[in-house]
Amino acid sequence: METTVSEVEWKKGSAELLILSLVEARPRHGYEISKLIEQRSGGAVRFHVASLYPLLYRLERRGWIQGKWVEESGQRRRRYYRLTAAGRKVLASQRSRWQEFVAAINRIMEVEGA
Amino acid sequence: MPDWKPEILRRLAPLRLAPMREAEIAEEVAQHLEDRYRELLSAGETDDSAYRISLCELEGEDFLARGLRPVERELYREPLPPGKRSRNVFENILRDFHYALRTLGKSPGFTMVAVFTLALGIGVNSAVFSIFNWAALHMPAVLKPNQLATLAAQDIGGGWDNGFSYPDLVAIRNQSAAAFSDVAGAIIFTQDGLSADGNSTPVWTNYVTGNFFQTMGVKPALGNLIEPVEGKTVDDEPVLVLGYAFWKSRFGGATNVIGKSVLINGQPVTIIGVAPKGFHGVTSLIETQGYLPLGLAAVTCDAAKGFLADRKASLLTIVTRLKPDVSLASSQPMLHAIGLNLAAHDSTTDTWRTLRALAYGPMSPASNPQDDTVVGIVGALFLTLAGLVLILACLNVATVLLARASERQHEMAVRAAVGGARHRLIHQLLTESFVLSLGGCAGGIALGLATSRYLGSINVHMAVPLVLDFQFDWRVLAYAFGAAVLTTALVGIAPALRATRGGLNHLLRESVRTETPRTLRSRSALVVAQVAGSLMLLIVAGLFMRSLRNVEHANLGFDPHNVLNFDVDPHQAGYSKAQSWEFLQKVVERVRALPGVDKASFAETVPMGGVHHGTNLKIAGYSRPRGQGPYAGYNSVSSQYFETMRVRILRGRGFLDSDSQTTQRVAVINEAMAQEYWPNENPVGRRFSMASDPKDPVKIIGEVENSRVQHLTGAIEPFMYLSLAQSYHYREPVTLQLRTSLPLAAMNHEVAAAVHSLAPTMPIFDVQTMTTALDTTNGLLFFQMGAELAGCLGLLGLVLATVGSYGVVSYSASQRTREIGIRMALGAKEGDVLRLMLRQASLVVGAGIAVGILGAAAVAHLASHFLSGVSALDPITYLVASVLLAGIALLACYVPARRATRVDPMVALRYE
Incomplete structure (x- = not known):
């Protein structure tokens, strides 16, 4: 991740990280992903359809996640996304970079606050 | 429940996505909105507000499209609608190849048969061309x-x-x-x-x-x-x-x-x-x-x-x-x-x-400026025949492709209707044919390589080590590839034109299952071409076979059966001239004493053996009618030679053991020599001398029947036999020939034992029967090879034409099911319909035979140089081949016609 991030890039980068971490444990469909982001952020971060799906498709195109239509009895079919092996590597590296970044920001803010 | 899809589709419309992809996205997003809506309802919102809040997820009119555009444009190519214009030629070609492979992969049976048929055609051509290349084109490994x-x-x-x-x-x-x-x-x-x-x-x-x-x-x-x-x-x-x-x-x-x-x-x-x-x-x-x-x-x-x-x-x-x-x-x-x-x-x-x-x-040294033309004529002849086989193979594949083309007209019309340009559709169909041809080309090269390896391994029974190295060099590969390109054109163009002919309207109005006069005509032309091509091959094959038969049964003037040849060369074993001669005398005595040996003799050369001697002569009183000096070929032979070879003595006597170096030099001449130099008189007792030794006159002691010594065809030249005792060269091997009533293989060891009992280390080589010794390039070999090659090509042509005619007629009959149904519903009997179809078939086959006879006459003209005892227009061959082919072709037409008449009229009519 670049260190001089514009807000858009920053948001996009972090959004990718969010989605990848959410499908890490098990496959999830788009609505479930958006709900989880909203819930876990206490409503602070929200993705609308118009930004969520382009993002999902982009990650899919890069081969980091893979979508699959799943039919459940008595329901309409839904598309579930799972993390691919490539996606798992990306997630690991993005996660550590993010943590470094946050730690750096924190250190800066601590100095300013002191 | 609100329907979300129209809202979503409206927003996706500017993206012009492929329909499948668009539907997929719409379904997924609609599902999302649906989930949101249900959740809002269960949280206590009214229908109306739940709908409004859910719709907000889509944000403005163009928000979704803007987000998707960069992703979707790259992710989803349209799934190859062949015929669609695209940005560059190279991409088109790749696309067409990809599509062709997929289409052909869907009918593996057809693909395999088509590739195999083309491989046969291209294989035959590359094999024949590799021989021509060896004989006429490839350059010896020398500088410039x-x-x-x-x-x-x-x-x-x-x-x-x-x-x-x-x-x-x-x-x-x-x-x-x-x-x-x-x-x-x-x-x-x-x-x-x-x-x-x-x-x-x-x-x-x-x-x-x-x-x-x-x-x-x-x-x-x-x-x-x-x-x-x-x-x-x-x-x-x-x-x-x-x-x-x-x-x-x-x-x-x-x-x-x-x-x-x-x-x-x-x-x-x-x-x-x-x-x-x-x-x-x-x-x-x-x-x-x-x-x-x-x-x-x-x-x-x-x-x-x-x-x-x-x-x-x-x-x-x-x-x-x-x-x-x-x-x-x-x-x-x-x-x-x-x-x-x-x-x-x-x-x-x-x-x-x-x-x-x-x-x-490759044929150097030529003895005259015309030598090359002979190779050219042989090359032209066999390349023409092989070309015919390829054309027949192509016609077969084209027939099947044409049938497929009719079936694919709907597909092509639909593609044309959604914007496929006709030239792009044709290009794509030609790519399919090209892929088939390339497969055929690869298979053909493999087949051709195997064939020419086999031909190169044939034992030519010659003492001379021929270099039969039919290499697959760049010329042969280029030729095979050229054949593949030609094949593409022959096989692909008509079906491609046919498949893309006519627009959607035309197709929807017209039932594809009805034969139009135009398609009927093109099918008839196919049958005519197949019958004609096959007949040409059959006739030429027939001519070669009759010629071979003539040569095999020709009067050689000697009897090659039950004669065994052994080459011995005491000189190579280090013997002096006197020792050699003495040794040969002892050998022949022992061999004559062996049980089962009727006669045995020595000769310097054997008929058709590739080694010939000749000399200019001096004959008193002989004037040169053609401006050339008197000349005769000769062979030096021992006593009993004429008995061993069964050459009839017409006048005088053969050689005796008493003819020796110390007695008068003697010769036995053939009829041709007698007639040429001593016409209308008895030559026995006459004398002549040889240019190499003018002071030592030779006396003629006998005249023998003409026999073939150098060529199996053509005029018999003046030839004479000298006494080996008087003209023993010593430094060249001589051939021991024996006539036996026992199996030839049994004599082999007996003779070797007899020779080795005299000289244990004496090499014996080129042991063969006289009949085998005739299979040389001077003897039967070229006739046999010509007949075999022409025969193989003829057989291939016959099979291809039969399969092809059967295919065309049976497809044509299946297309006429409705017509036949109507005829039968209106009262026509099975026999009537059969007669109708057979009458049409006979006309077409007859036309094919007429064209074939004309073509054969032209090709046989090329072959006439290599035929013996049979004219290039031999009526028997033409008649037999025509009747045979007509019979087979009509049978190939009868079977499907018969099947067509068995159709129940009601079924046939309902079929539409």
Whole structure:
């Protein structure tokens, strides 16, 4: 991740990280992903359809996640996304970079606050 | 429940996604909105507000499209609608290939049969072409072969000869410096005995001038080659250069042969080097096994004694290298002048009319300027026949493709309707044909390679080591690829045009299952072409087979059955001339005493053996009617020869043991010689002399029936038999021939035992029956090969035409189901319909046969040079082939026609 991030890039980068971490444990469909982001952020971060799906498709195109239509009895079919092996590597590296970044920001803010 | 999809689709519309992808996205997003809506409802929102809040997820009108655009544009290519215009040609080609592979993969049965059929056609062509390439095109492995030329002289009688004497060579070299950078000579086709490590083997050698290898421009594979020596006109150093293949086979490719001393006809020589791989001497069709300096010929070969100063000893083949700026044509005036000059300065020689330089090639040395045309005619003939097979194969595949094309018209019309340009659709269909052809090409090359390997391994039963190396070089590969491209055009264009003809409207209005006059006509044309092509092949095959039969049953003038030949060469085993002769006498005595041996005799050469002797004669009182001196071929034979070979003695007697070196020289002549030189009189008792020995007259003691000795066809030339006792050459092997009533294989060991009881280490080689010995290139071999090749091509053609006609008629019948149904519903009987269909088929087959006969007459004209005892327009062959083909073709039409009449009219009508 670049260190001089514009807000858009920053948001996009972090959004990718969010989605990848959410499908890490098990496959999830788009609505479930958006709900989880909203819930876990206490409503602070929200993705609308118009930004969520382009993002999902982009990650899919890069081969980091893979979508699959799943039919459940008595329901309409839904598309579930799972993390691919490539996606798992990306997630690991993005996660550590993010943590470094946050730690750096924190250190800066601590100095300013002191 | 609200319907979300219209809202979503409206927002996706500007993206112009592929329909499948668009639907997928719409479904997923709608599901999302649906989930949101239900959740809001269960949280207590009203229908109306839940709907509004959910719709907010889509944000503005263009938000979704904007987010998706960069992703979707790259992610989803349209799934290949073939025929759609695209950005670049290369992409089109790739796309078409991809699509063609997919389409063909969907009908693997069709694809395999089509590829196999084309492979047969292309295989036959590449095999035939590889032979033609070997005989006419491939260049011998020498430096700049197009600068090389061999010389031939035309004498005043019009005959051509490529033999020159050493004084001729020197004179030509001295007078041609303006045009030739080098003039070299070689005595070619000499057989010597090579003894090394206690074994002797016959070897085919060239005796070459010092500048020979330099002129040819070759470098040694090992050691040194024979080189020009300063201040010496002719080198007679006792050295030997081995031919590459011989070095491999005789010495196992050992590098320590250099410096080794071996015996050539009993004379010690030192091996100094190995000629490069692929270099076979002046002629590239015969393996030269050893090269010796020209001067050595006087030592090792009796016949060559004193030849260096003898203008009549025309032993040398001359090879010249043209200067870079000189062409064959521009050297001609100079050669003409040299020819006249030489003739003017020496009255003893044949008076030359002109000298000619002939282009150097695989068939060199040519003896006259017409030699190449023969190869050209044979090539043209067999390439035409093979081409016919390919065309038949193409027609077969085209037939099936045409049928598929009719079925695909709907598909193509729909594609055209959604924007596929016609030329793109045609291009795409042609790509399919091209992929088929490429498959056929690959298979064909494999088949052709196997075939030509097989042909190259055929034993030609000749003492001369022929180099049958039908290589698949770039020319053959290019030819095969050319055939594949031609195939694409033949196979693909008509079906592609047909499949893309007519728009959607036209198709929807017209039922595809109805035959139009146009499709009927094109199918009829296909059958006509198949029948015609196949008939041409059959007729030519028939002519070749009849010719072979004629030759096989021709009156040879001797009886080759129950005769065994053994070659022995006591000279190679180190015997002196007197010892050799004594040995031969003992051998023949022992062999004659063996049980089961009727007669046994020796001969210098065997009929069709590839080695022939001939001599100019001096006959008192004989005037030259054709401007040529009296000439006769000859063979030196022992007593009992005519009995062993069963050559009938017409007058006088054969040779007796009492004819010896101390008695009068005697000869037995054939009828042709008697008629030519002593017409209407009894030649027995007459005398003549040979040009080589004018002071020793030869007395004719007998006249025998004409027999074939050099060629199985053509006129029989004057020929005579000399007494082996009086003209024993000693340095060449002789053939022991015996007539037996026992199985030939049983005699083999008996004779070997008899020979080895006299001399345990005496080599016996080329043991074969006289009938096998006839299968040489001079004898039956070319007739057999011609008949076999033409026969194979004819059979292939017949099979292809039968399958093809069957396919066309059965497809055509299936397309006419409705018509047949209507006819039968209106009261036509099965028999009526069958008759109708067969009448149409007969017309088409008849037309094919008419065209085929005309075509065959044209092709057979090319073949007429190689036919024996059968005319190129032989009515029996034409009739039998036509009837056979008509029968088979009509049967191929009958089966599907019969099936068509079995259709229930109601079913047929409902079928639409």
